[in-house]
Amino acid sequence: MQLVTTIEELKNAMAQIHAAGGSVGFVPTMGALHEGHLSLLKRSRNENKFSVCSIFVNPTQFNNQEDLVKYPRTLEADLQLIENYVDVVFAPSAEEVYREPATEQYDFGDLEKVMEGPSRPGHFNGVGIIVRRLLDWVQPDRAYFGEKDFQQIAIVKSLVHQCHIQSEIVPCPIVREPSGLALSSRNKRLSEDERAKAANIYRILRESTELNTTRVEDIQAFVAKEIAKVDILKLEYYAIVDGETLQPIRDLRDADSVVGCIAVYAGEVRLIDNIRYK
Numbered sequence: 001m002q003l004v005t006t007i008e009e010l011k012n013a014m015a016q017i018h019a020a021g022g023s024v025g026f027v028p029t030m031g032a033l034h035e036g037h038l039s040l041l042k043r044s045r046n047e048n049k050f051s052v053c054s055i056f057v058n059p060t061q062f063n064n065q066e067d068l069v070k071y072p073r074t075l076e077a078d079l080q081l082i083e084n085y086v087d088v089v090f091a092p093s094a095e096e097v098y099r100e101p102a103t104e105q106y107d108f109g110d111l112e113k114v115m116e117g118p119s120r121p122g123h124f125n126g127v128g129i130i131v132r133r134l135l136d137w138v139q140p141d142r143a144y145f146g147e148k149d150f151q152q153i154a155i156v157k158s159l160v161h162q163c164h165i166q167s168e169i170v171p172c173p174i175v176r177e178p179s180g181l182a183l184s185s186r187n188k189r190l191s192e193d194e195r196a197k198a199a200n201i202y203r204i205l206r207e208s209t210e211l212n213t214t215r216v217e218d219i220q221a222f223v224a225k226e227i228a229k230v231d232i233l234k235l236e237y238y239a240i241v242d243g244e245t246l247q248p249i250r251d252l253r254d255a256d257s258v259v260g261c262i263a264v265y266a267g268e269v270r271l272i273d274n275i276r277y278k
């Protein structure tokens, strides 16, 4: 495993890899790595000759300064966890990545007008900026993204389409704790009690797929009522959307692919998760 911290070092390492031939898989991350990230890296390793991972807490995608400051940073442990799974790790500083100021503006249309979009102004533009720069530097054949950030995958697919990027975007299933809690770097900020109670999120989502109704309003009401019963949880939104366009639907029969996406505060920690209805 080669650790590089500058864009020039990364480009040199990638030039050697591309010259050697064989496909390249890429897993972009913000560190505080867990089994979810490892599942992406394992998949990349199975499907490609070379694997590259980036570890960078990207400031331009944080609309909340406190969230940025409190985002867990565990580089040493991260490197140990992934050393047998990657060929190159890119762990730059913010100064290095934003040597060229972050002035790019992307338009993701209706995809960014729902769910995380209004809740986190500027977030998806920041994701677009960093993902495009990273894909440009790494030039992977495939890039792997976890489905916990369901909307992010749609945004990245749109970015790749708009910018004529050749990399294939590969969505990968959510990895969960035995309790059902979706793995997330932010879970590190939960107390033991909050962590145990946060497991109710997925239980409630699962139960909501078994209700005897196709009316979205009823399903949303069920989820809101059940979340409210757990003292430390505070619902921000529960959207049931067309899995392709991410636009809200009124009835589960209205689309071929239907996904419920939730944002919840567990104490002070904002968590997201999702479940497929169809």
Ligand code: PAF
Binding pocket: 028, 029, 030, 056, 058, 061, 127, 130, 131, 149, 152
């Ligand atoms: O999903 C994430 O961890 C981040 O949004 C990403 C894709 C690494 C961009 O900073």
